[in-house]
Each structure stands twice: as C-alpha cells, then as structure tokens.
Amino acid sequence: MDCKPRAKPILLFILLFILSFIRSALLTIHPSNEVNLLDSKASQGELGWISYPSHGWEEISGVDEHYTPIRTFQVCNVMEYSQNNWLRTNWIPRQSAKKIYVELKFTLRDCNSIPLVLGTCKETFNLLYLETDEDQGSRFREHQFSKIDTIAADESFTQMDLGDRILKLNTEVREVGPLTKKGFYLAFQDVGACVALVSVRVYFKLCPFIVRNLASFPDTVPMDSHSLVEVKGSCVNHSKEQEPPRMYCSTEGEWLVPIGKCLCNVGYEERGSSCQACRAGFYKSLLGNVQCSKCPPHSFTHHEGALHCGCEKNYFRADGDPPSMACTRPPSAPRNVISVINETSVILDWSWPEDTGGRKDVTFTVLCKRCRPGQRVCEACRSNVRFLPRAAGLQNTTVTVGDLLAHTNYTFEIEAQNGVSQLAPTMRQYAAVTITTNQAAPSPVTVIRKDRTSRNSISLSWLEPERPNGIILDYEVKYYQKQEQETSYTILRSKGCNVTLSGLKADTSYLLQIRARTAAGYGASSRSFEFETSPDSFSISSESSQVVLIAISSAAAIILLTVLLYIVIGRFCGYRRSKHPDEKRLHFGNGHLRLPGIRTYVDPHTYEDPSQAVHEFAKELDASCIAIDKVVGAGEFGEVCSGRLRLPSKKENCVAIKTLKAGYTDKQRRDFLSEASIMGQFDHPNIIRLEGVVTRSKPVMIVTEYMENGSLDSFLRTHDGQFTVIQLVGMLRGIASGMKYLSDMGYVHRDLAARNILVNSNLVCKVSDFGLSRVLEDDPEAAYTTTGGKIPIRWTAPEAISYRKFSSASDAWSYGIVMWEVMSYGERPYWEMSNQDVILSIEEGYRLPAPMGCPVVLHQLMLHCWQKERSQRPKFTDVVSFLDKLIRNPSSLLALVEDIQGLAESPGEVVDYPMFISIGDWLDSIKMSQYKSSFVAAGFSTLDSVAQMSIEDVRRIGVVLIGHQRRIVSSIQTLRLQLLHQQEKGFHV
Ligand code: ACK
Numbered sequence: 001m002d003c004k005p006r007a008k009p010i011l012l013f014i015l016l017f018i019l020s021f022i023r024s025a026l027l028t029i030h031p032s033n034e035v036n037l038l039d040s041k042a043s044q045g046e047l048g049w050i051s052y053p054s055h056g057w058e059e060i061s062g063v064d065e066h067y068t069p070i071r072t073f074q075v076c077n078v079m080e081y082s083q084n085n086w087l088r089t090n091w092i093p094r095q096s097a098k099k100i101y102v103e104l105k106f107t108l109r110d111c112n113s114i115p116l117v118l119g120t121c122k123e124t125f126n127l128l129y130l131e132t133d134e135d136q137g138s139r140f141r142e143h144q145f146s147k148i149d150t151i152a153a154d155e156s157f158t159q160m161d162l163g164d165r166i167l168k169l170n171t172e173v174r175e176v177g178p179l180t181k182k183g184f185y186l187a188f189q190d191v192g193a194c195v196a197l198v199s200v201r202v203y204f205k206l207c208p209f210i211v212r213n214l215a216s217f218p219d220t221v222p223m224d225s226h227s228l229v230e231v232k233g234s235c236v237n238h239s240k241e242q243e244p245p246r247m248y249c250s251t252e253g254e255w256l257v258p259i260g261k262c263l264c265n266v267g268y269e270e271r272g273s274s275c276q277a278c279r280a281g282f283y284k285s286l287l288g289n290v291q292c293s294k295c296p297p298h299s300f301t302h303h304e305g306a307l308h309c310g311c312e313k314n315y316f317r318a319d320g321d322p323p324s325m326a327c328t329r330p331p332s333a334p335r336n337v338i339s340v341i342n343e344t345s346v347i348l349d350w351s352w353p354e355d356t357g358g359r360k361d362v363t364f365t366v367l368c369k370r371c372r373p374g375q376r377v378c379e380a381c382r383s384n385v386r387f388l389p390r391a392a393g394l395q396n397t398t399v400t401v402g403d404l405l406a407h408t409n410y411t412f413e414i415e416a417q418n419g420v421s422q423l424a425p426t427m428r429q430y431a432a433v434t435i436t437t438n439q440a441a442p443s444p445v446t447v448i449r450k451d452r453t454s455r456n457s458i459s460l461s462w463l464e465p466e467r468p469n470g471i472i473l474d475y476e477v478k479y480y481q482k483q484e485q486e487t488s489y490t491i492l493r494s495k496g497c498n499v500t501l502s503g504l505k506a507d508t509s510y511l512l513q514i515r516a517r518t519a520a521g522y523g524a525s526s527r528s529f530e531f532e533t534s535p536d537s538f539s540i541s542s543e544s545s546q547v548v549l550i551a552i553s554s555a556a557a558i559i560l561l562t563v564l565l566y567i568v569i570g571r572f573c574g575y576r577r578s579k580h581p582d583e584k585r586l587h588f589g590n591g592h593l594r595l596p597g598i599r600t601y602v603d604p605h606t607y608e609d610p611s612q613a614v615h616e617f618a619k620e621l622d623a624s625c626i627a628i629d630k631v632v633g634a635g636e637f638g639e640v641c642s643g644r645l646r647l648p649s650k651k652e653n654c655v656a657i658k659t660l661k662a663g664y665t666d667k668q669r670r671d672f673l674s675e676a677s678i679m680g681q682f683d684h685p686n687i688i689r690l691e692g693v694v695t696r697s698k699p700v701m702i703v704t705e706y707m708e709n710g711s712l713d714s715f716l717r718t719h720d721g722q723f724t725v726i727q728l729v730g731m732l733r734g735i736a737s738g739m740k741y742l743s744d745m746g747y748v749h750r751d752l753a754a755r756n757i758l759v760n761s762n763l764v765c766k767v768s769d770f771g772l773s774r775v776l777e778d779d780p781e782a783a784y785t786t787t788g789g790k791i792p793i794r795w796t797a798p799e800a801i802s803y804r805k806f807s808s809a810s811d812a813w814s815y816g817i818v819m820w821e822v823m824s825y826g827e828r829p830y831w832e833m834s835n836q837d838v839i840l841s842i843e844e845g846y847r848l849p850a851p852m853g854c855p856v857v858l859h860q861l862m863l864h865c866w867q868k869e870r871s872q873r874p875k876f877t878d879v880v881s882f883l884d885k886l887i888r889n890p891s892s893l894l895a896l897v898e899d900i901q902g903l904a905e906s907p908g909e910v911v912d913y914p915m916f917i918s919i920g921d922w923l924d925s926i927k928m929s930q931y932k933s934s935f936v937a938a939g940f941s942t943l944d945s946v947a948q949m950s951i952e953d954v955r956r957i958g959v960v961l962i963g964h965q966r967r968i969v970s971s972i973q974t975l976r977l978q979l980l981h982q983q984e985k986g987f988h989v
Pocket of ligand 1: 632633634635640655656688704705706707708709710711712714758
C-alpha cells in the first residue's frame with residue numbers, strides 16, 4: 001500500500017486531525033512563536049494614541065502588577081448619558097501577518113459599586129479596527145472602523161479592592177483576519193463604562209525556524225484559514241537527503257507531521273541537530289544516523305571524519321572485509337603433522353594452527369616437493385601426483401597424496417591460509433614433513449588357467465599381475481574346499497607362475513585365490529577361482545591304468561619317503577627349538593603353512609651361537625661414532641640415553657642408545673643383544689629402526705632411531721584431550737601397519753601395549769621392545785600365571801594367559817587394548833581391577849567400555865579384537881585397511897558411543913557381550929561398588945534408568961572424583977549399547 005501523504009490526502013487529514021490532539025506529546029510548540037506588532041507595555045514614553053473627544057480616554061502613567069511603569073488609558077464618564085469616547089492606536093504595519101491577535105488587559109468597574117449611576121453606567125466597551133495601506137496621521141473617521149467585538153469584563157473591581165491595591169485584571173484576546181492591507185489601526189469605543197486599559201498587545205503567530213531530522217525549516221507564517229502550510233526542509237551541513245524532508249505549519253504557529261529525513265554523510269555522526277566529524281580513533285563508513293564506531297582491533301585513525309580505519313603494521317584487510325571487521329593477519333603454521341605412508345601414497349593429517357590470524361576463512365594448501373639425495377634444493381612434484389580431495393583450498397585437516405614414486409623422498413609443505421595471506425607473502429608460514437615412500441604392492445593376478453586335472457590334483461598357471469610394481473618374490477596360493485567356506489584352508493607359495501595342488505579330494509570343488517609378493521609386501525588377492533577335481537569313476541584304459549597305478553605307487557613311495565624324512569628332520573629341529581614352544585610363526589586358522597624358505601622372521605635362539613645372529617642382522621658400530629647426550633630412561637639391562645650417531649660420510653642423526661650395565665652375565669648379554677637381532681630383521685616405517693650395535697667395546701650398546709616423544713602411554717597422558725580423532729586414528733593406523741608387517745614376517749610380539757610404542761616428533765608411532773625374554777623379565781606389567789609364565793595380563797588374550805597360545809591373533813587382542821589406551825589418552829585398562837578379576841570378568845564376557853568421546857566404529861573394532869574365538873579376531877591387514885577407510889572418510893568417525901542414536905546406522909556389527917542383571921552387578925564389574933547405595937538412594941534402581949543418566953546425574957548422586965565419573969559414564973554408554981542391542985534382539989531387561 002502506498003502511504004505517501006500526497007497520494008492520500010484523506011489519510012493525511014485524518015493524521016493531522018489525530019496529531020492535533022496529541023501534539024502536546026509529539027510536536028514541538030515553539031515558546032516564542034508569537035511576533036509582536038505592538039506592545040503598549042514596551043513603551044516607556046507617551047504612546048501618542050488619539051482620543052476623541054479629548055475629554056474621553058486619557059493617557060496615564062501607572063505600574064503593572066509587577067510594579068513596572070506602564071502607560072495606560074482610562075475613561076470613566078459613568079455619570080453622563082450618551083457617551084461615545086474613542087481611542088485610536090497609531091498605524092500598525094502588518095508585516096507578513098495574515099491574521100493578527102489582539103490581547104487586551106484591562107480593569108472594568110462594576111456599576112453596582114458606583115452610587116447614582118443607574119441608567120448611565122456601562123460595563124462593556126467595543127474593539128474596532130481599520131485597514132489602510134498607509135498611515136493616515138491624525139485623520140480619524142468613526143464610520144470607517146469595523147467592529148471586532150464587544151469586550152466585557154470577567155472580573156470587575158470595587159472601591160475596596162482599590163483601597164487594598166488589589167487589581168483584578170481582565171485579559172481578553174481576539175483574532176482579526178484575514179488582513180490584506182499594509183497596516184491597520186485599532187480603536188476602543190467607550191459608551192459609558194469605567195474602564196482602564198492597562199496594556200494592548202498585537203501579534204501574529206509564526207512557525208519558527210527549526211531543525212528536525214537533520215533538516216532545517218525556516219520561519220513560516222501560517223495561513224489565515226485552517227489549512228496548513230507545507231514547508232520543505234533543507235539538509236544540514238554534511239548530510240544528505242534520504243527522503244525529502246517536509247513539515248506542515250499550522251495556523252497556531254506549530255510544526256506538524258515531520259516527513260522524510262536527512263542522513264549524516266560517511267565520516268560524520270549526528271550530534272545535537274547537526275552532523276559532526278567522527279573523532280580520531282573512530283570511523284563511520286555508512287551514510288546514516290548511526291554513531292561513529294571505535295576503530296576495530298588492530299586498526300586506527302589519527303584524523304577526524306574517517307570513513308574507515310587503517311590497519312596496524314603486519315595486519316591487513318581482505319577485499320571483502322567490512323570496515324567493522326578487525327584487521328587480521330595470515331595464520332600460523334599447521335601443527336602436529338603426521339604422515340601415514342601406504343606404499344606409494346601418504347595420508348597427511350595435521351592440527352589447526354595455533355593462531356588463525358583472527359579469521360574464520362582458514363584453508364590449507366599442500367605443496368609437494370621431491371627431494372633427491374644429495375641435492376639441497378627440492379623440485380616440485382610431477383603433475384600426475386594425485387591429491388584427494390585436492391591440494392589447495394582444503395577445509396579439513398587431512399589430505400591423501402597418491403601416485404608418488406616408490407622409494408622416493410618427498411617433502412610436503414602444508415600452509416594454512418586465510419583471506420589476507422595473499423597480502424602478506426613474507427608472513428606466510430608452513431609446516432613441513434618429509435617422508436620416504438615404500439614400494440607399491442603388486443596388483444592382483446587376474447588371469448588363471450587350469451592346465452591339468454586329476455582325481456586328487458589340479459595344475460594351474462597364471463599371468464603375472466598387470467602392475468607388478470617391483471620384482472615378484474613369490475606367489476601365495478590359498479585354496480580350500482568350497483563347502484568348507486574357508487574354515488580350513490591351505491596355503492602354498494610358488495616362485496613361478498604355476499602350481500600343482502595335490503592331495504585333493506576327488507570330485508570336489510575347490511576355491512582358490514592367488515596374491516603376489518614383492519619387497520613392498522603382498523598385493524591384493526585375486527578374485528576366487530573355482531576348480532573341480534575329477535570324479536572317482538574317471539575311466540582310464542586297463543593298460544594305462546596299470547601305468548598310472550605303477551606311477552601312483554612309485555609317487556606314493558617317494559612321498560612317503562619324503563614325509564618320513566621331513567618328520568625326522570622336523571623332530572630334530574623341533575628339539576632344538578623346543579626351548580621356545582611359543583614359536584613366532586603365523587597361524588592360519590585350521591590351515592597349514594607349506595613351502596617355507598621365503599624371508600620370514602628368524603628366531604635368534606635357533607642359532608647355535610646367538611652372537612652370530614647379532615652380527616648377521618645388526619651392523620657393528622664404532623663407539624667413537626656415538627656421542628651420548630643424556631639419560632632418558634631406564635631399561636631392564638641398563639640406562640636408555642639420547643645421543644648422536646655420526647657415521648663416516650653420513651649426516652649426524654639423533655639416536656637412542658640402550659646400554660648394558662656393567663657386571664652382566666653371559667645370558668644377560670645374550671638376551672640384551674637378542675633384541676637387536678630381532679629388530680635388525682625388520683625394515684618398516686612403523687617399527688623402530690635399528691642403527692646398529694656396539695659389542696666389541698664396552699659398554700655394549702644397541703643404537704636405534706630417536707623417538708622424540710618417547711613412549712606412547714606417557715605421551716598421551718601428558719597430552720590428554722589434545723588430539724583430533726583423526727590424529728588418534730592416524731597413530732592407531734601406524735601401529736596396525738607395523739603389526740601387519742610383523743605378522744607377515746611371522747613374528748608374534750606378545751607384549752603389544754602403549755608403553756611399548758614409541759612416538760616421534762611427527763606423531764609417527766613405531767612398535768618397539770623386541771627382547772626375547774622381556775615379556776618375562778622386563779615388563780613391569782607382566783605377572784606370573786598359573787601355567788608359570790609371566791604375562792602382562794591386561795593386554796593378553798585369554799588363550800595366551802590360559803595355555804600360552806601366543807599368535808598374531810593374540811597380538812590382535814593386545815592391539816584392541818592399545819586402541820582403548822589411545823582413545824582414553826593413556827588410561828589404565830580395567831583401571832584398578834586386580835589381574836585375577838580381569839581374568840575372571842573377561843572369562844564371563846565383560847569387555848572394556850568405550851572411552852569417552854570414542855567413535856562407535858572404533859569401539860566396535862576393539863570389541864572385534866576381543867573376540868573370545870581367536871580366529872574371529874581381525875587380521876592386521878584388515879585393521880589397516882579399515883582404519884585407512886576411516887581416515888579417508890572422517891565422517892564415519894562422527895558417531896560417538898555417547899550418541900546412541902547413531903548406532904543403528906553405524907557400519908559394522910555390534911558385538912554381543914553379556915547383559916548385567918542388576919545395578920550391583922554392573923557397578924561391581926567396573927569396580928565402583930562403593931556407589932551402589934548412592935545410585936539407589938537417587939532413584940536409579942534399574943539398568944534402564946541408569947542408561948539414561950547424564951554426567952550431571954552422575955555428579956549429582958555424589959560421584960566426585962573425575963576418574964570415577966569418567967569410568968561410570970563410559971560404562972553407561974556401553975550399557976546403552978547393550979540395552980539397544982538386546983532390544984533389537986527382542987530381549988527385555
Ligand atoms: O617414555 P620415555 O621417555 O620413552 O621413557 C622410556 C625409556 O626410554 C625407557 O624405555 C625411552 N626410549 C626408549 N627407546 C627410545 C627411543 N628410541 N627414542 C626415545 N626414547 C626412547 C622411553
């Protein structure tokens with residue numbers, strides 16, 4: 001609706017009407033909106049008015065009510081009949097007045113108070129006027145005057161009043177208009193009253209000059225009629241019209257209905273009714289009647305009237321930044337860069353910069369440089385290096401870089417950028433990480449051919465993988481009967497592209513998968529191929545059957561002989577190894593390993609002379625190349641120091657030095673050095689690297705790479721809550737990758753725990769602690785079991801505790817515990833529960849609840865690692881690829897265990913573990929029995945009600961210790977998980 005007053009005169013009229021009622025509240029009435037044309041009081045001398053006849057009105061000097069001298073006129077011919085006394089003012093110029101007001105102040109005597117005047121005395125007089133264009137001097141003609149009104153008194157006075165000098169003054173005002181001539185006279189006609197004219201004031205009304213809404217409106221004379229005068233305002237200095245300013249001048253000399261307004265220019269603010277320049281240190285960038293604002297942080301102005309503030313040194317404003325925004329600067333470098341190398345790709349992950357420069361628009365750019373050995377300057381990477389999701393403008397703190405060259409050094413410079421980075425090229429900072437890629441594993445075998453089939457053997461051949469990515473060391477052929485569904489399988493290794501599977505059942509379907517192995521490890525398995533052996537009734541001619549029979553019998557004899565030989569040799573070797581029944585070899589479920597001879601871990605104890613093993617796997621270092629700086633810890637055999645290793649023609653490296661304390665026995669020396677013999681066999685970015693040993697001088701030393709952040713458990717405890725989930729997963733991925741390598745090598749660690757993981761400055765985690773006897777001796781966590789072994793109970797799988805069945809699957813259990821340690825920032829597994837209670841509750845099915853803030857998927861992976869049936873635990877290769885998927889798809893980590901709603905959709909399976917029956921059982925299981933009565937007293941008497949509890953509830957019922965609160969809350973989360981799972985299965989609690 002168009003509400004402009006011009007367009008809707010009726011509306012305006014109504015508005016004016018209403019406004020006229022409320023004008024005292026809304027409108028300003030100028031106190032001096034009356035302009036005098038005549039004021040008799042102002043004249044000190046004679047007024048010189050004409051009296052006719054001369055004995056009528058007479059001019060007298062007197063005083064007013066404030067005793068100010070005034071000129072008055074009196075007449076009091078009350079005793080005589082036919083009075084007609086005139087008093088005429090001087091000629092009064094009209095000026096701009098259209099309508100005038102005549103204000104008379106007078107006293108009039110009450111006829112009753114004068115004796116003997118009955119019939120002649122009057123109590124009124126007449127007011128008249130005459131308009132002329134010029135002063136007519138003393139010329140006076142009665143009939144030319146027009147009567148304005150008869151004036152009567154409201155009050156009269158008596159003798160007594162006069163005696164008391166009390167004046168009863170009447171005031172009467174009359175309007176006269178419209179006036180058209182240049183001037184006028186007023187006349188007072190007395191017809192027999194006793195009247196004293198104390199003062200005469202003639203004025204007109206004016207709408208006076210005013211500034212309203214920053215527009216000035218000049219003095220305006222109102223109309224003589226009741227219509228309003230529309231007046232246009234002009235904007236005050238330093239302001240601009242927003243909407244044309246207008247007002248209306250009423251006949252009463254009042255300004256009505258302000259419309260439109262002016263706005264102060266930029267750099268100026270409204271002060272009083274003018275626009276004033278902003279003071280120094282303030283600015284105004286917008287047109288409008290807002291106040292000047294203080295310069296935002298890191299900006300200033302030294303002059304007045306500023307439109308915006310300039311930035312301090314080293315602070316900037318980006319193009320789109322509003323003047324109200326603080327000046328900002330480029331962010332500091334990203335922190336805690338970690339790299340997870342996967343063959344020829346690397347996942348980089350980092351933390352947000354400490355200082356974002358004061359901006360929210362931080363993105364990250366990753367620059368890839370390839371560094372050749374010996375060259376000081378690195379060159380930009382080839383353009384075919386792939387960045388996922390991209391190299392520049394990253395909003396998340398992770399990127400995957402693929403298609404790198406194998407065995408090549410790369411440096412990645414990760415720069416945090418914001419909207420002002422371009423403006424300050426010299427202030428830009430980046431974090432750099434240098435990595436060396438591994439070799440890419442071979443691609444899968446895709447073409448397999450069946451060459452020959454018999455009743456119990458199949459000969460196959462295949463083509464080399466399309467991308468071998470290195471020299472193929474051998475192929476692994478895994479096969480099993482189709483109907484047995486992989487529960488029992490056999491693995492063969494073949495150096496060439498063919499193999500014969502023998503000892504098969506006749507007329508049976510077999511499924512088979514092949515994978516190639518290079519120095520980079522195994523490639524992905526081929527898809528499953530299906531083959532069938534020939535049926536029993538396979539018909540052959542009697543002649544040939546004899547030949548076949550002879551051939552079979554001779555083959556059987558040869559096989560029998562071979563088997564016998566194998567058993568004899570095996571026994572002999574077995575005897576030598578029987579000192580270590582927990583042989584560190586891969587276990588393949590029910591399957592069996594054949595064709596050894598490829599590079600696997602060699603147990604140093606199988607050597608006649610263990611020092612021979614040391615020299616085979618560890619480099620002897622000259623003690624003069626090693627400088628010890630300080631002691632960083634204590635090991636079982638002596639001190640652990642940090643220092644530097646400078647090998648001839650190599651650059652100096654920081655190293656850790658484990659020393660063997662003086663006075664050792666031969667056995668201690670052997671055990672000490674066995675760790676080097678084991679470590680020296682490994683070469684993996686997530687396994688602590690052996691630099692060498694010193695055995696030819698004293699002290700005997702083992703020198704390894706230096707890990708700046710020490711052991712993982714204490715590192716996490718001192719950085720509680722400081723990492724992103726992705727960073728924690730990156731660490732776990734590194735550990736899993738190291739463990740995959742160890743399990744592929746056939747090495748079972750047996751003491752995998754956060755205390756045995758070391759962390760370097762890039763947050764890369766490496767598996768360490770490989771001593772043979774260390775599980776028995778070195779580890780303070782190890783305790784004697786009923787079977788006599790010394791075992792770190794909290795980290796060890798039940799079958800290893802019960803009957804010393806150590807395997808990569810028992811390492812997987814320990815890995816689950818390490819996951820729990822990492823996600824809880826170094827919390828002690830099972831808290832203060834005794835070892836015996838841990839064993840019992842694990843046996844009863846209890847599993848550690850998810851630590852606070854732990855993503856559902858990670859807790860499920862933990863639970864998967866803690867499957868009672870060891871064949872059902874994940875292989876490390878599966879763990880690595882699962883964690884890689886999580887890192888690539890961080891949104892999968894968003895659902896926390898607290899976030900119970902997310903569970904239904906979360907990937908993976910909820911592992912089944914037992915339900916508690918009562919609050920007491922539940923609290924007992926987490927060693928929090930002391931709170932039983934607190935729970936019950938607060939009304940939490942069912943598991944359902946406990947599952948609804950928040951951390952506030954836990955605090956409210958009186959759990960004060962933070963550690964206890966944490967334990968109870970994380971256990972409540974697990975309880976919810978269980979309840980949900982039980983409900984899904986239709987159980988009622
Ligand atoms: O937690 P830490 O500082 O890290 O204390 C233990 C201590 O020696 C006894 O094992 C530290 N340590 C062991 N190996 C290394 C290494 N390669 N680099 C740095 N510190 C190490 C460990």
